[in-house]
Each structure stands twice: as structure tokens, then as C-alpha cells.
Amino acid sequence: MNQSELLRLAAERGIRYREALPQARVTPSASPDSLRAALGGPAPELPSDPDVVLTRLADVVEAGGLMGMGSGRFFGFVIGGAVPAALGADWLASAWDQNAGLFAPTPGVAIVEEIAGRWAIEMLGLPAHASFAFVTGGQMANTTALAAARNHVLAQVGWDVEADGLTGAPAIRLVVGEEVHVTVPRGARLLGLGTRTMERVAVDANGAMLPDALDQVLAAKPKQPTIVCCQTGNVNTGAIDPVGVLAAVAHRHGAWLHVDGAIGLWAAAGRPSRLPGLELADSWSTDAHKWLNVPYDCGLTICAHPVAHRAAMTVTASYLVQAAPGTDRDPVDWNPEFSRRARSLPVYAALASLGRSGVADIVDRCCAHARRFADRLSAVPGIVILNDVVLNQVLVRFLAPSGVDVDHDARTRGVIAAVQRDGTCWLGGSTWRGQAVMRISVSSAATTTDDVDASVDAILRAAGAG
């Protein structure tokens, strides 16, 4: 088989897989051992026909080895689907196989990245002068922003962290909400900030940071270089921190405010009133592979302090073909990676094909679906919604019948396991305020009202209430 035939075969397999998704069972059914046995064995010594390799790979993995993450009935973690234009552009990114670190070797890709970054900033209502970087996801978006913040707050006290490192540097205060996502402390570990001294600010009942509590924490140790991390979209409840108010508090104390918007930043694209004062922060991170519905992996750092952002990331080498400062944009100046995939292409295609109204429509539909889950489930006796459903997240608790040894945690976990076995939809569990919950995240453009209803029916069957 020649290369063209082989690529058609791969494309056909991908198309067939996606066409079957709306009807397919969501949950994987193959055993790990059967997958290992079918694909593994000793490292191959001799070549094999590429079409045989691809066909076997697809046959085995597709036969029960995949989770239907692109299905409209997948509600686990926070996982978006892939809008068609973004998926197509992602395929092109592989076919073109460009190293997208520099402008000069691949001007078309670099310009698409420039435009995609500017469009995202405009749609989110963030400052026009902000810099940006397309990274692998929310983890690296937070880490890149924290690196820029580290540079800036130390520069303000006369310390050049890029040259002198952290040994002997003034201590940085890292202040986060009680509900901070685990990727922020992980970023702090990677950047040498550590987690032991991280200070936590109280949150409200739904998990949103309390401005007065932040004020008190910051006032306790004035005049230290300080980074505050808030979030738009709590991973459990979807709660949105009051960014504008927090920015005013943080800035009054001379602190940098970072917004972890991995989940919820795109909510600003349709209705900025959902995230008032968002533009007042110093840096933002978000995922394109969540609510923008771009294929994995793709996140975005946006920074209101381009000098600090660039200083934290830039790199030079004599063999590179780098643009003079102030001319073309070399992604390597803004990204933690050196060589990198052209992951802005799918973002460009998503934003161009959806427009601001299309992005807003995805957000609005997901929020309405989350509301529908909450309304239908809470109408059934013995089922309680634990969060205020302000976004796309729903936390459901199943109460055990009264009697001795009532264990609502066990009952809730039992229902989750039964839903997962059923396979109509997939969702996971979590713990909220010490209580086991079923966690529903509606993040896919593919989800329809019928998907929600079929999934509610499956949940009620699993709970013995259907």
C-alpha cells in the first residue's frame, strides 16, 4: 500500500469511528490483559506492512479499548469533544508536520497562531496588549503563567530570577483558594516555589474565593512578593471566583492575580457578565481541549505583562532562525517547549468556524444541559444535588433508605459503578465537603437533550428509581 492509500485507510477508520460514536456504548469493555496480549509481545525485530500495523491497531483498540470521550453521553472529568473544523485542522497539523517553535521556517503556521491568539484574547474580552502561548493544556498554562508571575514579582523587588534563580531570593508568597486545582501547586513545585508555604484562602459554600478572606490573608504579611491564584470554574461545583473584586484586593496589596480558567474562561466569550472584571487580572490560563472543543492537547496562557512572560520563557541559540525583537512572533519566546506541534491550527479553525456566537452557544447549551440533569434528578426522592449549578458541573448524592447502618457514600458509589457498567453514558465520582458524590461535567458540543435524557434514565435505572 502506498502512502496515499495508507493515509486514506487511517482517515476512513477515524471517520467510521466518529460516525458510530452517537450510537455506541460509551464505556470500554475490553480487558487490559486482552489488549496487552493482542498488541504486545517482544519488541519487533523486523518491519511489518504499515497497513497491517494500522489495521491491527485500530481493530484491537476500537474493539472495547476506547472510552467514548467524543460521545455526547460522556460526562467524566472535564473533557470536551472536537468540533469538526478543529478535528480536520488537527489532522492537517499532523500531515503538515511543522515544528511550530519559530516564525521563519513556517510563516503560515506562525501567522495562524498569531491570529488564533489574538482572536481568543478578543473573544474573552482580555487586554489587547496581552501576550499568549499555546501549550499542552491547563497544567502547562498555569505553570507558564506562574513563571511569568514569578519573574514579575521578583523583578519588582530587584531580583532577576531568570539569571540568579531562587537561591537567596526574597521569598514569594503563593496564595490560593481552599479549592485550588491540583495543577497550581504542581506548577509551584516545578517552579521551585514549593507547596509547604502555600497559603489558602477561605471559600463560600459553592467553593468560590471570598474577597474579604483574601484581603485578610494578604494584609497579614505586607510588602512581600506575592502571587494570588483564583479560578473560574471549580472542578467539582463549577463555582466562579469573583475575579474583578479579587483583582482589586490583590492589586491593593501589590500582588499578581492569576486566573485558572481551565474550565470556565470560555464562559466569558458569550456573556462577559458571567465573569465580571475578568480583564483586571494579570494572567489567565484556559484549555482549548475542554470547552472550546478542540482535540487534545491544547491549552492557552494569556498574560497582561508581556515583558515578564517573554523574560520567563525566551531562549536563543546560534543555529536558530529567530526574529528580531518587535518584529515577527517566535512562539519559542512565549512557550515552555522548544520544538512543538502546531496546536494553534485547530484553535484557529474552531474559532473561525464557530465565531463568538458559536462558542457562546456551546457554553450555553452545556450549562442548560447541566441544569436539566439537576432538575430531573432532584425531582426524584432520595436524590440530592449538592452544588449550586452555576456552570456545567453537577454534584449528585444518592441517599440510602433509612435504617441501621445508613451509608449514603456507599450508596452513591454503588450507583456510579452501576452507571459505568451500564455503558449508556460515563461519569465519575468525587468527594465534596467530605461526602461522596456523582460528578457530571457537561463539556461537549456534541451533547443533545436526548443524550441528557437517555443518561438521566440510565442513572435512575442504576439507582433503582427508573
Ligand SMILES: Cc1ncc(COP(=O)(O)O)c(C=O)c1O
Ligand atoms: C480548574 C482546573 N485547572 C487546571 C486543570 C488542568 O487542565 P489540563 O488537564 O488540561 O492540564 C483542570 C482540569 O480539569 C481544571 O479543572
